[in-house]
Amino acid sequence: MKKRVKKIVGWGLFTLVVMAVSSIFVADHLLPPASGRPSTALPLADDATALDRELVPLLAERPGRTGAILLPDGIDAYAARAISARQAGRSLDLQYYIWHDDLTGRMLANEAWKAAERGVRVRILLDDIGIGDMDETLLAMDSHENIELRVYNPFRNRAGLLRLLEMVQRAWGVNHRMHNKAWIADGRVAVVGGRNIGVEYFSAAEEFNFHDLDIVLFGPAVADTSAIFDDFWNSEAAIPIAALNRKPPATIREVLARIHDESSSDEARRFLDAMDVSPSVRRYFSRELTPVWTEGVRVLSDPPIKVRGEGRENWLVDHLLDEITSARTAALLISPYFVPGQQSAEDLVALAGRGVHVSVVTNSLAANDVVAVHGGYARYRKALLEGGVRLFETRSQAEAQAASSVFGSSGASLHTKAVLIDGSRGFVGSFNLDPRSANLNTEMGVLFDDPALGAELLAEYLHLVGPDMSYWVYLDAEGSLRWLDRAASPPIALSREPDSTRRQRATAQVVRWLPIESQL
Structure with a gap:
């Protein structure tokens, strides 16, 4: 009996050692290759999009300075993302650790979809830990010809016991995550800060809401934000979602219909009404916002x-x-x-x-x-x-x-x-x-x-x-x-x-x- 126990323990320790060694030296080499085509931020123009026409004159009056607005309010933080997506005419580059498949997550996905419908190029990079069981939604978004979605440091196995086993086997590699958060519209506006995408980050949850902080930038510093996004987008850790999973066309159509329907639901309307009466949003549309203009x-x-x-x-x-x-x-x-x-x-x-x-x-x-x-x-x-x-x-x-x-x-x-x-x-x-x-x-x-x-x-x-x-x-x-x-x-x-x-x-x-x- 003692010999049997020792044998079991010995094999268990041997297995753990092998998994630990493979986690460090082998496991991450088994990931799908970063097969997405390289791409970079699109060139700016003086008057090609609504954001160009709005911001170029302001920036010309303040050469070398970046405009900055702090966003402690959750509704204002949502508005900055949604309004910039609606104004975009060239590109949306979105990079997040967490994107919840909830009301605000689907509403912002719908804003990105509508932008793509207008011809805007949309690139979305998400950390794999922070997206949960969202492959259907991500593949649905990726199905649009103007939207490409990549996943940072993903699991080969997308669900179930095999994913859990992979987490153990790749313990060293999966421990490293992309915690970045950026929303970039037309290379003109960037929202950077602590917020992920989800109801609790935008004061839309019933149970609780985070105290959080973002900063909106427009001007030279936005180019730095775009360069960071490009580095991550073109890195070997960014894998196209289409290389990781597949879903039937019927499923994708159902997901898209659900996203579009929810974005016009009564619950969404109540949230959008709250956004519309926000003092900051009203000041934006009346051109009364007073950003801090700074070179620092x-x-x-x-x-x-x-x-x-x-x-x-x-x-x-x-x-x-x-x-x-x-x-x-x-x-x-x-x-x-x-x-x-x-x-x-x-x-x-x-x-x-x-x-x-x-x-x-x-x-x-x-x-x-x-x-x-x-x-x-x-x-x-x-x-x-x-x-x-x-x-x-x-x-x-x-x-x-x-x-x-x-x-x-x-x-x-x-x-x-x-x-x-x-x-x-x-x-x-x-x-x-x-x-x-x-x-x-x-x-x-x-x-x-x-x-x-x-x-x-x-x-x-x-x-x-x-x-x-x-x-x-x-x-x-x-x-x-x-x-x-x-x-x-x-x-x-x-x-x-x-x-x-x-x-x-x-x-x-x-x-x-x-x-x-x-x-x-």
């Missing part, structure tokens, strides 16, 4: 094949850390998933020790949809507070508590990823201050140096740290963690993770003991 804007991204360590000198994490560690008066960090690691935690404490106001806003345990990440953050919390770093944790929504899980769902309250340094230098993008964003995912965002944009980002930070939004975390006289509920009258000091369940606290505690920080 750069759009940056990690390289498409970050997994191999390529382009290490241009990784986004290094640019961000340089900005943060150069702070002289204030470093304000907003990150839904905050796991600084030992070195960055020491850097933040050192900044505070030099008299810099260092503050971090992140999700509380109850508001965090990835409990494992909170466990990784919690191990640094006391040392940061002892070192003079200020911490704020956002309040949960009741529905979000039910949605949280160990390794992810969509119930987090905070999704904004931003940094503000000394009041004028900042970042808005997809980058979380955690090891996954630093080393595993590709990330993208906008670095700026402009006091007007800094003032707008400061207003968003102050909103997030307000009493109704966040708990202030501090150490009491005995050095114990406390959470101050400043919305209560009088304020109440809580002695354990606010609004959390016993299961959540236990899970986070267990994760603190596990050696998985590099994956968080």
Whole structure:
């Protein structure tokens, strides 16, 4: 009996070793080739499209400057995408980590389809982890002669047990994802930031909605965004969806009919009515929007094949850390998933020790949809507070508590990823201050140096740290963690993770003991 058990264990260990070795050296070479034809952003024109005619005169009055508008409101963020798609006459280039097959996901897919019907070239690049069981919808979109859809680092097996086995066998390769988010219309307008495509990102969900942030750009910086898209689109990791799966023509027709029908449904109409009465949308159509015009804007991204360590000198994490560690008066960090690691935690404490106001806003345990990440953050919390770093944790929504899980769902309250340094230098993008964003995912965002944009980002930070939004975390006289509920009258000091369940606290505690920080 003992021999049999040893034999089973031995073969199990041997199988794991073989799978691990093949994951590193073999598995990703079995992917379908990047068979899509290379293509790049289309040349600009002065008056070929509505966006050309709208923006060229404004840009001519401000040579070398990029217009920028922050979008903290979800409905405005949807409007920026939908309106730019409707105005587009040349191209739409869309790059996302997640595109949900829900109301707003299908509505924006319909906007892209209608643009293609007008002759607009549409390129859509999506990460395979973030699209779920959406192959029917993606193939339906790809069926249009003016739409091409590619998938980043995809699974060969599209569903079921074989996909699960592939996930295990390719554990090393599938761990590297494209977290970029960009919506580019006619090479004239770019929306870059933290939002994916889905109802919770656009204030359209019934249960909960994220606090998130995008930035709309028009001007020279849009060309940088297009160049980043082209690098990913033409990389070996971008595989045409048609090379991965097939669906009968009847199925594709049914999917397209469903998309078109839902886009004119009562539910869609209610959302579009809310968009139409948005003050920002009304200011756009009355030509009363006041963007910030600045030369201090750069759009940056990690390289498409970050997994191999390529382009290490241009990784986004290094640019961000340089900005943060150069702070002289204030470093304000907003990150839904905050796991600084030992070195960055020491850097933040050192900044505070030099008299810099260092503050971090992140999700509380109850508001965090990835409990494992909170466990990784919690191990640094006391040392940061002892070192003079200020911490704020956002309040949960009741529905979000039910949605949280160990390794992810969509119930987090905070999704904004931003940094503000000394009041004028900042970042808005997809980058979380955690090891996954630093080393595993590709990330993208906008670095700026402009006091007007800094003032707008400061207003968003102050909103997030307000009493109704966040708990202030501090150490009491005995050095114990406390959470101050400043919305209560009088304020109440809580002695354990606010609004959390016993299961959540236990899970986070267990994760603190596990050696998985590099994956968080």
